[in-house]
């Protein structure tokens with residue numbers, strides 16, 4: 212493999228530029244999974260050396276919708292908390308001894324264990340003020356009942372039955388779709404009851420109970436069943452509700468993005484997509500704060516990223532005589548191109564064809580670049596690795612740099 216030209220900037224320079232354009236920061240967790248973790252937005256409110264009042268146990272990959280509920284509430288209520296990640300494929304014995312259901316989420320609220328997402332949400336209201344339940348006693352009781360009923364309403368079961376059905380028999384699928392739509396109609400009617408866009412007169416625990424699941428179904432069903440909740444004229448209130456959620460900063464911190472959700476379904480269940488798993492999203496991919504956040508993540512966590520790529524992408528197969536240092540260098544080079552592109556966009560042209568082009572062709576370097584970019588594009592998960600907006604910008608940039616290789 213021939214040697215690689217410098218891209219122009221060092222990682223340190225790229226990181227400094229990225230950090231100027233985003234306030235997003237995460238904690239590094241060297242050698243652990245996940246390799247970084249979000250910092251709760253209210254942690255700065257704690258006096259130094261003080262233990263946060265809440266410890267949240269959640270899944271390593273941040274895929275669990277039930278954990279997302281609790282995280283969402285903690286962010287909305289601005290409660291400082293710390294997180295312990297539980298590997299669901301290999302739960303530690305201390306965890307299964309501690310939590311009777313052995314499921315995530317669980318939490319210690321001032322040392323007291325609470326489990327089941329709904330019960331944790333209610334316990335947070337009891338301990339930290341009822342900011343996510345209406346004050347007036349009558350509305351408070353109605354809202355509490357809606358929270359109690361959310362997981363019994365059957366929409367989740369109907370949604371996942373439609374999604375996971377293995378038959379391709381159109382009649383069976385049409386029936387499952389009709390059952391699910393009937394459940395969505397109930398949600399639509401519930402949302403129509405109050406003026407405003409939430410389930411009750413203000414944003415509440417009910418919205419938090421529903422949002423992680425409806426988000427996932429709204430992302431998965433178009434790709435795996437060609438069924439659309441978003442943009443569907445049958446559900447105007449549900450669509451206004453999604454829009455209202457989108458206005459909430461806490462939601463942007465905790466939510467996932469459609470591509471993460473759709474890739475996950477293929478990986479976990481082997482589901483066969485009908486639609487495009489990786490549709491472009493111009494709105495998010497253009498915004499500088501998201502691009503800078505993605506570049507910051509990449510620059511700051513590059514060692515873990517490079518290690519993961521070398522270990523898991525298959526790129527080592529391209530090593531000549533077992534020399535992986537040249538491969539590592541080519542991986543580093545392409546990640547740096549990606550960070551540069553995230554920060555500069557089209558203002559500074561990519562070195563089209565510099566590595567793979569006809570004047571300076573080195574097919575191995577280009578191949579390493581192609582593997583690296585395709586791998587990281589599909590590997591990143593929001594919100595595990597970065598926010599949903601940053602992940603969208605990251606994937607769009609990876610595609611753009613990938614397209615510059617050949």
Ligand SMILES: N[C@@H](CCC(=O)N[C@@H](CS)C(=O)NCC(=O)O)C(=O)O
Pocket residue numbers: 270274275276277299313314315316326327328329
């Ligand atoms: N009813 C529970 C459901 C929690 C749940 O199903 N958690 C899943 C992750 S999404 C889990 O812990 N799975 C691990 C397992 O089944 O062993 C809640 O609301 O907290």
